Amino acid sequence: MNVRRRLTTAAVALTLPVLTAGLSGCGFDAPTDQRYNPTVGVNAQDGDVDALNVLIVSATPGSGTLVATFANNNQDEGDGLSGITGRGVQVELGDQVDIPAGGVLTVDDGSATVTGDRVESGNFVPLTITFDNAEAVTLQAPVVPHSGPYEDVPVS
The missing domain is CATH 1.20.5 (Single alpha-helices involved in coiled-coils or other helix-helix interfaces)
Known part of the structure; x- marks a missing residue:
């Protein structure tokens, strides 16, 4: 060699x-x-409507504002946000509830308020989000303080 x-x-x-x-x-x-969620809020992406970056901004214990984005995966039919419930909390939705076909609905204007004993920074609030057509989504929404990146969110 x-x-x-x-x-x-x-x-x-x-x-x-x-x-x-x-x-x-x-x-x-x-x-x-793997899916990676770089935000503080939680995501639920298993149905026809994705619930993205769901969280509650609270300035005082007992009340807060829901912040979320809902993405309609159905390209042919619109959907609607019909309600949000949770154990020990009350959620009041604003007028914006329509999710266009293939579009999104962003709730961050202070119109969706959450009240109850669990609404306090550092807690997680169990929420069930229901839609007109898509299946319901259940998740644990974190409660964040009305400061830093969330200081511009209108709170009740």
């Missing part, structure tokens, strides 16, 4: 473990393939 062939064989033998170690991290369950 000549010197060039020996050097080539040695180079391949040395780099092969490095190449296979680099490829061993690849797979179908990699963290980059």
Whole structure:
């Protein structure tokens, strides 16, 4: 065997473990393939209407404002936000309840108010969100203080 062939064989033998170690991290369950929610609010994306970044902004214990975005995955039919209920809380919706086909409804103008003992910064409030057509969504909405990124949210 000549010197060039020996050097080539040695180079391949040395780099092969490095190449296979680099490829061993690849797979179908990699963290980059998982859903990631960089926001404080919670998401529910299992139905025809996605509830995105749902949270409650509270300036005083016992009352707050619901903030959420509802995305209609149905491209042909609009839907509507028919109600929000929760154990130990009352939720009053504003006039904006229509979710256009393939569109979104953002509730962040102070029109959806939440009152009850659980509405206090640091708590989670169990909410069930119902729609005219889509299936209901149940989630645990965090209560955040009326400060920092949420200081511009109108609160009751």
